[in-house]
Amino acid sequence: MPAGDSAGAEARRQLALADAHAQAAAEARATAARYGVAEVTEKRTALALAPLTAVGHHLLADRRWPGSRRAQVDLVVVGPGGVFIVDTKAWKDVSIHGGRIHRGDEDVTDDVMALADLGYTAEGDLAEVGLAPGEVRAVVVLAGRQGINESVGPVRVVGEKDVLRHVASFGNRLTPSQVDVVLGRALTLFPQVNAPAPVNVVVPEPVVAPPPEPVQEALLSDDEVQAALLEGILASPIEEWMSFLHPYQAKLVRRSFNGPARIRGSAGTGKTVVGLHRAAYLARTRPGRVLVTTFVRTLPAVMRQMLGRMAPDVVEKVHFTGVHGFALTLLKERGVGVNLKPALADEAFAAAWDAVGRHGLLAAATHGPGYWREEIDYVLKGRGVQDVTAYADVARTGRRHRLTVEQRRAVWDLHRAYDDELRRRRVHDYADVILLAEAELRREPLTGYSSVIVDEAQDLSCAMVRMLYGLVGDAADGFTLIGDGQQSIYPGGYTLAEVGISLAGRGVVMDVNYRNTAQILAFASRMVADDEFADIEGVLARGDTPANVPRTGPEPVIDHCRSWRERDARLVARARAVVREVGTRPGDVGVLCMSRRAAQRAAEALRADGAPVVMLEDYDGSQTDAVKIGTIKRAKGLEFKQVLLPDVRATQIGDATPPADDTERERWERLRRELYVAMTRARDGLWVGVV
Known part of the structure; x- marks a missing residue:
């Protein structure tokens, strides 16, 4: 295929999908308007929720229960806060305790849990369009009641006066386009109830019931409605991936x-x-x-x-x-009792190396004591190997350098000496x-x-x-x-x-x-x-290769610097530049370093320029407007719109030739994987400062 053809075809495909979604959304809106609002407003719970239509919610009233020819769902709410399946109960003398709900002396938990089953069915169906399972919520509304907010399993039980605040409190979890997609699917899942009445039905003698007890007025005042809607509007929006x-x-x-x-x-x-x-x-x-x-x-x-x-x-x-x-x-x-003291554990290993390793078989190798410490921490203690015979059979997964039987015995002797030193000092290491x-x-x-x-x-x-x-x-x-x-x-x-x-x-x-x-x-x-x-x-x-990478953007930037001082200046300039981009705040920027020392230096440079900074070792996930700085290891599992890597050497990137020595190659490969981890934290932009 000629250069550019595949990109052009994908662009046309995406535009066609966008057009199709727009048409489906328009049809869904029209259908919702026809089916929903006029009839919804006739019901008390729907009247309480009607103000939500002003902030992007859709009310689907009297829908058919999926899989049933007769059963109905009172109300389905689809909007920025997710999907709410609402069932109104005119129950009196309701009590909830121990996760069960009673109506007088009658346990009606099974009635409520039927709504939970419906929610489970709905979340499975709506997952087909990408709605996260937690965004489907089952709600039982107790007619004429207020000040109620309880749980019966996964079902929320609220009063009629509380339901508006409950739904509005979830804020904006879905974008308008996502609401359109979910609404279109929900209209299919919950079709309108319009079946004709059955013919030739034998009607039994009616039982005349006493008139219902009057219920208190449950509609909210204008001030209460505005307060509930404002609470939802002010709720912090969550990241898109959390709900869709x-x-x-x-x-x-x-x-x-x-x-x-x-x-x-x-x-x-x-x-x-x-x-x-x-x-x-x-x-x-x-x-x-x-x-x-x-x-x-x-x-x-x-x-x-x-x-x-x-x-x-x-x-x-x-x-x-x-x-x-x-x-x-x-x-x-x-x-x-545990006495975890990493610094004292380091001293214990140094003493063991001086006593057993420095002048023995292990010292003759070119690896250095650090390699043998890793062998003890990750291979021996990392597996809980109990004796030298078991060690002789260990496959040493992930270690390139082969060890002879004599070397394994020497490692075991060093391990024993190290453990003796730990016990003598009455300290423990992480393993x-x-x-x-x-x-x-x-x-x-x-x-x-x-x-x-x-x-x-x-x-x-x-x-x-x-x-x-x-x-x-x-x-x-x-x-x-x-x-x-x-x-x-x-x-x-x-x-x-x-x-x-x-x-x-x-x-x-x-x-x-x-x-x-x-x-x-x-x-x-x-x-x-x-x-x-x-x-x-x-x-x-050799690693999994993604079958599809739908997003595109600018090429990563490599800044070659002649000194660390010049690198600091370029780092500050890059941090300034990226936060000027639309939609990027300081909290969207991650400065990732190979060492804690480099991270501290980067933080000092940015603070000197007046930039707000938070170190990853102190970051707890709260929303912040400060540049996040830390080691690459601390950044695992996180992502940032912009990633800045300020302490990379020229020999560590690109198509460098791996070392011939197997031990050095193992370290080189780990370092390259670490840089790969850092680079793939970036969503939109990547900058590499090379000294």
Whole structure:
């Protein structure tokens, strides 16, 4: 195909899709106008909600219950706040306790839960157009009542005077075009009730009921209406991906697996987004809590903030914590003493190296003591290897340099000496924390978690995965690993076979890059071209290539600087330039560095220029108007409109030749993967400062 033809064809396809959506939206609006408003206003609940039509909501009254010829749905509300399936009950003497609802002495929970089932059906259907499952909400309105806001399972129970404020409080979660798409689908799912009355029906003798008790006036005053609408208007809009996904993603969120599962895909394919939505979905539909964990200590706090905006109704049922934080909390609760002192652990290793390693077989190699420390931390203690015989059989996944039997014995001796030094100093290292927690869980299993979701799973050690897997085992939808081996930036590794996990066909590959532009992805992919890595499924892999990268943008910029001072000036100039772009604020900019020292220098340069700055190690996911600065490792799982990489050397980018030495090549490949991770955090623009 001649150059440019494929791009032109895609452009024409996208324009055709836009025209089709516009026509469908127009038809949907017309249909909604015909079917909805006139009849809706005749009902009290609909009258209470009628003011929402002024701020973009559509009220669909008296719709047919999907799958039923007779049953009706009182009201379906489709608007910026999502989809609300509303059922009005003229019940008296209502009480709610223990998650159940009673009408006098009668337990009517099943009646309410039927609406929950309808909500589940609706969210499955609307996922076909990309609506996130959590954006469909079932609401029971108690006629004539006010001051009620309770939950019965996934159903919200509110008073007639409270329903407007309840719906309006969700603010703007969908854009107008997304509302149009959802409305068109909802009109098909919930058709208008217009069936003719049946003929030749035998009518039984009627039972004359006493007249109904009068109910209090429930319509709101003008001031109350304006206050409710203003609350919704002022509610902070959430990121688009929180409420509207690609249909494939929305369906994956709801997919059920009959055992451990894995979701993988290259950077930018939305793995973390799906994991977060899945956590909310499982929290709504399963008993017990959901654990979401990852290796990066600060990422769970950010994810919790995101879930709090996305799904405030279930955020308390989801526990976000780093894997070391989980282990430390468990040990504290069980009364197991831990003295985690990384600096003292470093001293202990230095003493062990002086005593055992410096003049032995390991010193003769060119690797240096740091390589052997990694071997102990990630291969030996990272797996919980118990003796030198077991070490002799370890595959050392992810380590390029082969070790002789004699070298393995020497490593084991260094490991023993290091552990002796740790015990003498009465301190622990990070690997000890995991092994102690794993032993404690074997002694007394922990209950209460129904599901465990592990993000960036490729960064964990074998012992970490084994510990987390032990919480839920092979339960359906119990254990989900999310990650990409191409983004592994730590030495060593593991395979699922070592942990005893079988996926048995429960692996999903996401292959559409929703984040990066084609230009950014092509630039970043050069960092990992021809890079082979040991995947956790036990095979050598080259990384997943996205099947589709729909976004385009400017080429990444490489600034060659003659000194660090010039680099600082160029960094400041770039930061100034990108925030002048329409739609880009300081909080949309990420300055990512290879080291903490470089991050501090970048922060000082930007502060000196008057720019607001927040360090990633202090960032908790709250909305901020400050440039985010930190190490690349801290940025895993995050994304930014603009990424600035200020401390890159010329030998680290482009088509550089890898070192011949296998140990140096292993480090070189990890560094290139780290840069790949940093570059693929960028949505719209990428700047690289090269000294």
